Amino acid sequence: MAQTGLREFDLNVLAPNGLRRGRTTGSCATAAVKAALYLLLYGEHRIQVQITLPDNAHYLTVPIQDCRWLNEQTVRAEVLKDGGDDPDNTHGATIFAEVRKNNKGKIRFFAGAGVGITTQPGLRVAVGEPAINPTPREMMRQAVVEAAGNSDQGLDLTIGCVNGEVIAKKTFNPKLGIVGGISILGTSGIVEPLSLASWIASIEVYVRVALGNDVNSIALLPGKIGRSYAKQTLGLPEQRSVQIANFLGDTLGFVQQSLAEQQRELDVLWLLGHPGKIAKVLDGVWDTHSGKSDMAMRIVARIAAERGLDSHLVQELEQANTVEAATERLRNEPGAQTLWTDIEQRIAALVHAQVPAVKKVEVRLFNLQGDSLGEA
Numbered sequence: 001m002a003q004t005g006l007r008e009f010d011l012n013v014l015a016p017n018g019l020r021r022g023r024t025t026g027s028c029a030t031a032a033v034k035a036a037l038y039l040l041l042y043g044e045h046r047i048q049v050q051i052t053l054p055d056n057a058h059y060l061t062v063p064i065q066d067c068r069w070l071n072e073q074t075v076r077a078e079v080l081k082d083g084g085d086d087p088d089n090t091h092g093a094t095i096f097a098e099v100r101k102n103n104k105g106k107i108r109f110f111a112g113a114g115v116g117i118t119t120q121p122g123l124r125v126a127v128g129e130p131a132i133n134p135t136p137r138e139m140m141r142q143a144v145v146e147a148a149g150n151s152d153q154g155l156d157l158t159i160g161c162v163n164g165e166v167i168a169k170k171t172f173n174p175k176l177g178i179v180g181g182i183s184i185l186g187t188s189g190i191v192e193p194l195s196l197a198s199w200i201a202s203i204e205v206y207v208r209v210a211l212g213n214d215v216n217s218i219a220l221l222p223g224k225i226g227r228s229y230a231k232q233t234l235g236l237p238e239q240r241s242v243q244i245a246n247f248l249g250d251t252l253g254f255v256q257q258s259l260a261e262q263q264r265e266l267d268v269l270w271l272l273g274h275p276g277k278i279a280k281v282l283d284g285v286w287d288t289h290s291g292k293s294d295m296a297m298r299i300v301a302r303i304a305a306e307r308g309l310d311s312h313l314v315q316e317l318e319q320a321n322t323v324e325a326a327t328e329r330l331r332n333e334p335g336a337q338t339l340w341t342d343i344e345q346r347i348a349a350l351v352h353a354q355v356p357a358v359k360k361v362e363v364r365l366f367n368l369q370g371d372s373l374g375e376a
Contacts, residue, residue, distance in 0.1 A: 008050075009058040009190065011084070019193035022084030023062060024186025025095055026136030027051060029159045031062035032097035033140045035077035037147035037155075039067050040099055052142050053189040054135055060189060065094065074100040078162075085193040089170045090182060094162040102154040107141055109157050114164020115184060120177030120239075121212035123205065131173070131183040132159055139189065159184055172202055175239070176209055200250050206242045207254040211266070219270035220244050220251055222288065225366050226272025234270065246277070249286025252354040259357035269358045271351060275300065275340070275365045275373065276323035281347050296323050303343055309335060327367045340365055340374030 011021050023031075030051045038044040045067055050059045067077040076098045083091035098112060111117055111130030118125050124133050144153055161167065164181035168174065173183060187201070210218040219230040219241045230241040244251040248271075259266055271278060277288040279296040282303075287293070301318035305311075313333065320326040330336040344363040352361040365373040 006052065006057060006059045009053060009060050011060070011190075015084075015193050019085035021193055022082045022086060022088070022091070022191035023060060024136075024189055024191055025081060025090055025093075025161070025182065025184045026133065026139055026186030027053075027060060027062060027189040028079040028081050028095035029097055029132070029136055029184050030139040030143050030189075031060075031064065032077040032079045032095060032159075033099060033157055034143040034147050035064045035067045035079075036075040036097050036099035037144065039069070039077070040075040040101070041148060051139065051189070052146065054139060054187065070098060074098055083191045086191045088191065089167055090161070093164065093167060093182075095184075096160050096162065098158040098160070100156050102156050105152060105154045107144060107153070107155050107157060109137060109140075109159065111180065112158040112160025114161035114167070114181040115159050116164075116168060116173055116178035116181040118177065119179055120209060123176065123178075123208055123212075130159065131178045131181070133183065133185050133187075135187050135189075136184045139186075172205065176205060199245070200247055203242065203244055203247055203251055204254040207251060208258050210240045210242050211255070211258050211262070214264070215240060216266065217268040217270065218242065218255075218266070219272055220248070220255075222246065222248065222273040222277045225274045225368065225370060226364065228370060229272055229364060229366070229372075230270065236270075246287055246289040248278075248281065248288060248351075249354070252286075252351065256355045256357055259355075264357070266355075266358045267360065269351070269355060269361050271347070271361065271363045273366065274323070274368065275327070275343065278347055278363065278365060279323070279343060281350050282343070297326050300326050300339075300343065303346070304339055307335065307339055307342065309333075309339070324368050327373060337374060342374075344374045 015021050031049050034049045035046050038046050048061055048063045050061050052059050065078040065080050070076050078094050078096045081090050081093045081095050109130055109132050116131040118127055118129050118131055161182050168182045219236055221243055230236045279299050280288045280293050282299045285293040297320045298318055301314050304317055305314045317326045344365055348361040348363040
């Protein structure tokens with residue numbers, strides 16, 4: 001049973017957007033471990049179990065798909081992954097745990113069929129370890145305490161996913177150096193439907209991979225523009241260029257957090273892209289989605305005015321339909337490159353304030369054709 005005093009998290013209660021929540025692969029694996037323990041230790045077949053969620057305030061009731069002895073020492077339990085209404089590559093997959101006692105006096109984690117192994121530094125688990133993130137591991141340890149009555153039980157927990165190697169090809173794992181299957185994930189134990197949480201979480205993983213191996217520089221790219229500059233001019237390998245979409249603020253937080261955890265500094269952080277997104281920073285905008293912020297033409301016009309450019313030109317920039325139109329209007333102006341360089345440097349100063357563990361921030365802006373606008 002779950003710890004007393006906890007409240008049940010009811011998946012039948014819809015999220016605020018009217019959609020159904022689900023359970024993470026971490027919750028599924030934890031439930032499988034707990035069900036297997038009941039059979040291994042007490043001979044009890046459970047059709048459902050209660051697991052404690054990471055907030056230590058709620059428990060979740062999880063149905064058990066199957067639980068059986070594999071041999072005299074090992075029990076296997078299976079749980080169906082239900083991601084609710086969130087589009088998820090692992091939705092409908094069977095997550096399983098194979099549990100047996102060991103004589104080591106401690107809990108050990110292993111990757112079963114369909115769960116990957118980490119091969120590159122920078123992730124939340126060490127190279128060579130099964131791709132089972134820290135929070136699910138803690139949930140499973142808690143499940144052992146609740147089922148066995150103590151944490152001194154020597155147990156081997158092998159976590160797998162039926163068809164996981166095929167499913168993993170649809171995820172980020174191959175690019176992240178996680179081979180052989182999916183990752184066991186989840187920070188809350190609950191999948192929020194159609195939220196941006198999984199997207200933002202994937203950026204954090206990419207940042208950690210990019211910062212692995214004590215590299216001295218990485219690049220952040222809101223889009224594809226600037227990718228060739230990162231590769232050809234800066235000579236950065238693909239894994240050190242992080243696609244961040246609109247989430248600049250979150251990404252900078254991940255960079256700072258990762259560097260702080262490693263207790264080191266980064267020599268150079270590059271920010272490469274189109275001014276239509278990146279220049280919004282000059283208005284204090286760190287989530288650059290068009291639905292959450294105005295377009296940046298007025299920012300460009302304002303700085304052009306501060307630099308003393310012709311008032312008619314400033315007006316044209318302010319009234320341009322898009323920032324790309326503003327770049328076209330400035331193309332043949334004598335002071336254009338100096339203007340864009342100034343904008344780059346102003347952005348760099350604001351970004352640098354967000355990442356004190358970075359020694360230097362360099363910003364490069366490009367038009368839609370990939371042509372450099374400022375200092376580059």
